[in-house]
Amino acid sequence: MSKHDTIHPGLNLGEHHGAAHDKAEIGAFGFWIFLMSDLIIFGLMFALYVTMQNPMGQAGGPGPKELFDLTSALIQTMLLLVSSLSFGLASLALRHHRSRAELTFWLALTLLLGLAFLSFEARDFAAMFAADAGPSRSGFLSAFFGLVPLHGLHVASGCLWLLIMLIQIRTLGLSDLVKSRLLKLGLFWHFLDIVWIGIFSIVYLGGLA
Amino acid sequence: MSGTSSLHWLIGRLDLSSLPILPALANPTPSEIVAAVAALMVILGGLGVAVLITWRGWWTSLWRDWLTSTDHKRIGIMYIVLALVMMVRGVLEGVVMRAQQAAGLDGGFLSDGHFAELFSTHGTIMIFFVAMPFIAGLINYVMPLQIGARDVSFPMLNQVSLALTAIGAALVMISLVLGKFSTGGWPAYPPYTGIAFNPGEGPDYWIWSVAIAGLGSTLSGLNFVVTIFKERAPGMKLFDMPLFTWTVLCTAIIMVFAMPPLTVATLTLALDRYLDFHFYTNDLGGNMMNYVNLFWLFGHPEVYLLILPAFGIFSEVISTFSGKCLYGYKSLVYATMVISVLSFTVWLHHFFTMGQSAHVNAAFGVASMFIAVPTGVKVYDWMATMFRGRIRLTVPMIYATGFLTLFVIGGLTGVMLANPTISYQVHNTLFLVAHFHNVIIPGVLFGLLAGYHYWFPKAFGFRLNERWGAISALFWITGFAFTFFPLYVLGLMGMPRRSASYVDPSFEPLTWVAMFGAALIFCALATLLIQLRVSIRDRAQTQVPLGDPWDGRTLEWSIPSPPPEYNFAIVPRVVGRDAFAEAKERGQGYPKPAGYEDIEMPRNTMLGMVVLIGGTALGLALVWYIWWLAVLSLVVMIGAFIAKSFVPEPHRIIPATEVAAAHEAWLAAIAKASPVTRAQETSAENRGLAALEMPEGAA
Numbered sequence: 046m047s048k049h050d051t052i053h054p055g056l057n058l059g060e061h062h063g064a065a066h067d068k069a070e071i072g073a074f075g076f077w078i079f080l081m082s083d084l085i086i087f088g089l090m091f092a093l094y095v096t097m098q099n100p101m102g103q104a105g106g107p108g109p110k111e112l113f114d115l116t117s118a119l120i121q122t123m124l125l126l127v128s129s130l131s132f133g134l135a136s137l138a139l140r141h142h143r144s145r146a147e148l149t150f151w152l153a154l155t156l157l158l159g160l161a162f163l164s165f166e167a168r169d170f171a172a173m174f175a176a177d178a179g180p181s182r183s184g185f186l187s188a189f190f191g192l193v194p195l196h197g198l199h200v201a202s203g204c205l206w207l208l209i210m211l212i213q214i215r216t217l218g219l220s221d222l223v224k225s226r227l228l229k230l231g232l233f234w235h236f237l238d239i240v241w242i243g244i245f246s247i248v249y250l251g252g253l254a
Numbered sequence: 255m256s257g258t259s260s261l262h263w264l265i266g267r268l269d270l271s272s273l274p275i276l277p278a279l280a281n282p283t284p285s286e287i288v289a290a291v292a293a294l295m296v297i298l299g300g301l302g303v304a305v306l307i308t309w310r311g312w313w314t315s316l317w318r319d320w321l322t323s324t325d326h327k328r329i330g331i332m333y334i335v336l337a338l339v340m341m342v343r344g345v346l347e348g349v350v351m352r353a354q355q356a357a358g359l360d361g362g363f364l365s366d367g368h369f370a371e372l373f374s375t376h377g378t379i380m381i382f383f384v385a386m387p388f389i390a391g392l393i394n395y396v397m398p399l400q401i402g403a404r405d406v407s408f409p410m411l412n413q414v415s416l417a418l419t420a421i422g423a424a425l426v427m428i429s430l431v432l433g434k435f436s437t438g439g440w441p442a443y444p445p446y447t448g449i450a451f452n453p454g455e456g457p458d459y460w461i462w463s464v465a466i467a468g469l470g471s472t473l474s475g476l477n478f479v480v481t482i483f484k485e486r487a488p489g490m491k492l493f494d495m496p497l498f499t500w501t502v503l504c505t506a507i508i509m510v511f512a513m514p515p516l517t518v519a520t521l522t523l524a525l526d527r528y529l530d531f532h533f534y535t536n537d538l539g540g541n542m543m544n545y546v547n548l549f550w551l552f553g554h555p556e557v558y559l560l561i562l563p564a565f566g567i568f569s570e571v572i573s574t575f576s577g578k579c580l581y582g583y584k585s586l587v588y589a590t591m592v593i594s595v596l597s598f599t600v601w602l603h604h605f606f607t608m609g610q611s612a613h614v615n616a617a618f619g620v621a622s623m624f625i626a627v628p629t630g631v632k633v634y635d636w637m638a639t640m641f642r643g644r645i646r647l648t649v650p651m652i653y654a655t656g657f658l659t660l661f662v663i664g665g666l667t668g669v670m671l672a673n674p675t676i677s678y679q680v681h682n683t684l685f686l687v688a689h690f691h692n693v694i695i696p697g698v699l700f701g702l703l704a705g706y707h708y709w710f711p712k713a714f715g716f717r718l719n720e721r722w723g724a725i726s727a728l729f730w731i732t733g734f735a736f737t738f739f740p741l742y743v744l745g746l747m748g749m750p751r752r753s754a755s756y757v758d759p760s761f762e763p764l765t766w767v768a769m770f771g772a773a774l775i776f777c778a779l780a781t782l783l784i785q786l787r788v789s790i791r792d793r794a795q796t797q798v799p800l801g802d803p804w805d806g807r808t809l810e811w812s813i814p815s816p817p818p819e820y821n822f823a824i825v826p827r828v829v830g831r832d833a834f835a836e837a838k839e840r841g842q843g844y845p846k847p848a849g850y851e852d853i854e855m856p857r858n859t860m861l862g863m864v865v866l867i868g869g870t871a872l873g874l875a876l877v878w879y880i881w882w883l884a885v886l887s888l889v890v891m892i893g894a895f896i897a898k899s900f901v902p903e904p905h906r907i908i909p910a911t912e913v914a915a916a917h918e919a920w921l922a923a924i925a926k927a928s929p930v931t932r933a934q935e936t937s938a939e940n941r942g943l944a945a946l947e948m949p950e951g952a953a
Binding site (some may be wrong): 085 | 472515526539900902
């Protein structure tokens with residue numbers, strides 16, 4: 046008996062079209078749960094940041110107004126938002142069975158935008174370190190460097206994953222496995238975008254308001 | 255100087271004084287000797303196991319059938335073995351601590367530091383490396399069987415979770431031989447555990463063992479949630495699930511949401527210690543109360559994460575051994591859900607004395623008291639299940655009765671502690687120690703032991719010895735009472751917890767009573783191990799290959815014992831609750847299938863072992879500042895995952911003929927066997943086929 050005549054109440058993520066689809070659905074559902082768990086980590090890092098963004102937490106050191114470069118943060122926001130768009134176009138290319146070249150193009154563009162984001166972020170961090178505003182300076186800066194680079198680390202992992210998927214599209218072809226991995230990578234990438242919106246609003250806009 | 259510095263890049267801050275045996279030789283105080291003996295026990299125990307395996311020639315089978323297996327049943331058993339090994343150490347530490355306090359008037363035989371190390375490892379081990387793996391093991395073994403699944407959703411991830419838990423346990427064990435463990439208690443509050451006050455390796459051992467094992471628990475939780483939502487047998491609705499599976503679902507959801515705060519707490523503490531961050535330091539704007547909030551944001555849901563599966567086990571046990579369906583199934587489900595939600599709303603009651611406003615304390619106090627309501631519902635449901643049931647007082651039922659009586663007392667003292675005014679009075683006293691042991695031992699531990707006795711025949715095909723089991727259970731119950739009831743009184747008398755010694759002689763008599771209780775608990779552990787030995791020796795008389803020794807009600811009893819690798823030859827179609835009991839009453843417990851299909855099962859993988867070795871190396875490297883090893887092990891582990899992703903998912907097909915042969919042989923054996931009634935269930939006649947006795951409602 047195949048599994049797709051299972052009728053579950055509750056959490057169904059879509060129609061059933063066969064064993065491969067069932068399998069992909071289970072993987073995607075698991076990945077959603079991973080993202081929920083990861084989001085808790087970000088939520089707590091936000092909570093730490095907010096509770097430490099005060100004169101006591103800053104311990105006489107520099108605060109947001111002295112440190113943050115809104116132009117750079119805006120550029121980073123734009124890079125990440127556009128990378129989400131390009132990933133979306135990659136997903137459409139996959140879904141509508143367009144050419145593999147088109148899919149590869151959008152994924153590669155996403156990768157480049159991700160790397161550009163990381164280089165801008167690294168430049169900002171370097172400037173802060175140069176101004177003697179590293180995490181050792183104050184509790185506030187510890188919380189900043191606990192939160193924002195954590196997102197950066199996620200983006201870096203996403204970039205590594207993108208690179209691996211670009212290779213696997215060539216070596217393994219567009220198999221069910223590769224397609225479902227691209228689906229999960231897409232979820233991950235858009236998730237990082239949403240977290241960044243939080244960082245931009247709370248850390249940068251909130252800090253400079 | 256030159257010798258150590260030239261080796262520094264190679265072995266970090268390790269040196270000869272890290273071995274506890276040498277200080278014991280140089281300075282043979284009782285405290286040092288106890289430490290050295292403990293280290294020797296770890297070394298000799300490890301060597302002994304290795305020699306035994308080599309002598310019996312078990313290495314190949316260990317590697318092929320266990321360490322690289324992705325079978326949820328084998329992973330479950332490995333979790334429980336890990337838990338039992340760690341339980342031996344945890345109980346011994348408890349006994350040593352009780353001995354120290356009994357002798358502790360103006361002194362005792364342990365140094366303060368050593369005593370602090372003991373209560374830190376005892377707590378860390380009992381929660382993270384006994385309770386958690388024992389629960390993960392039972393869940394792994396039982397839950398997929400209860401929902402009619404062939405495995406969990408992500409078998410490889412399951413193996414990796416086990417490896418991550420084992421790494422944590424390995425680090426705690428290694429800390430006995432290399433260096434010292436933390437002295438900061440199991441929650442490891444900074445700034446005491448910060449680098450300024452504690453520059454040694456102890457807190458680092460705590461951080462990495464707990465952080466790595468915690469990651470494993472998060473992934474286990476994820477796996478269980480997906481398995482329950484996606485792998486249930488056709489027709490099994492959520493409200494048809496056995497109650498144990500329901501509690502697993504709630505526990506798994508708690509794992510997904512409550513383990514991240516632990517990850518954040520441990521890793522931010524690590525940032526403070528390794529990279530000069532100031533999250534929790536005294537200076538430069540650190541705020542240690544953030545740590546305390548984060549820790550208990552994990553820590554409180556954690557205790558419900560532990561107790562809910564135990565509630566599930568008791569539900570199964572009480573229903574089976576009363577020969578009745580569970581009373582108030584839906585109310586038990588709703589109570590479980592309410593407890594899960596409330597568990598996230600009460601963490602502040604662990605530190606009413608933080609200095610927040612009385613309103614905040616009142617809110618959290620009320621929320622904490624409210625948890626007694628759904629828990630009370632459960633207790634009445636269990637009693638109502640037993641009411642007019644045909645109760646058989648088997649070992650799991652002895653644990654269940656002990657649980658019902660003692661756990662209620664622990665719950666009531668919990669309601670007392672939920673009142674901030676009382677909490678202020680007994681804060682940091684032994685009253686608290688008595689309370690949480692009173693819920694964890696009769697609640698969690700008795701539940702796990704009941705489950706161990708209940709499902710053991712399913713896993714190994716023979717029953718555990720009843721007599722030794724009963725002796726052990728009675729030792730646990732009396733040992734618990736003698737050890738921890740005096741601590742309530744001592745706490746009210748004002749004796750602080752975690753005291754290596756004291757000056758008030760009025761504490762002494764009750765510490766001796768507690769010491770006597772600890773000796774009983776030691777006997778409980780010893781008889782538990784004797785029982786295992788005796789049961790293995792006499793297994794010829796207790797075989798239950800037909801699979802249903804207790805007249806079980808749920809799907810795990812509808813298959814042979816031990817079950818085949820693929821669990822179900824034919825995935826069952828489920829209609830309603832207590833599916834197997836219903837089928838047996840209709841006389842269709844063992845239907846003859848129309849046909850068989852090939853079964854696809856995952857292949858073995860080495861990934862878990864790569865993670866186990868790499869992760870242990872990583873942990874040790876971080877503890878001892880051996881940076882090259884840290885980088886190397888991290889690169890190897892990430893490389894292994896990436897390399898694995900290039901190999902299309904490996905599967906193995908078990909041909910339909912093989913499945914058919916095994917299943918038909920089992921059905922034939924059932925057809926020939928004579929069923930036994932419940933009165934005979936502990937006799938040698940019980941081969942695992944239950945006689946149909948007086949269906950419910952017929953009376």
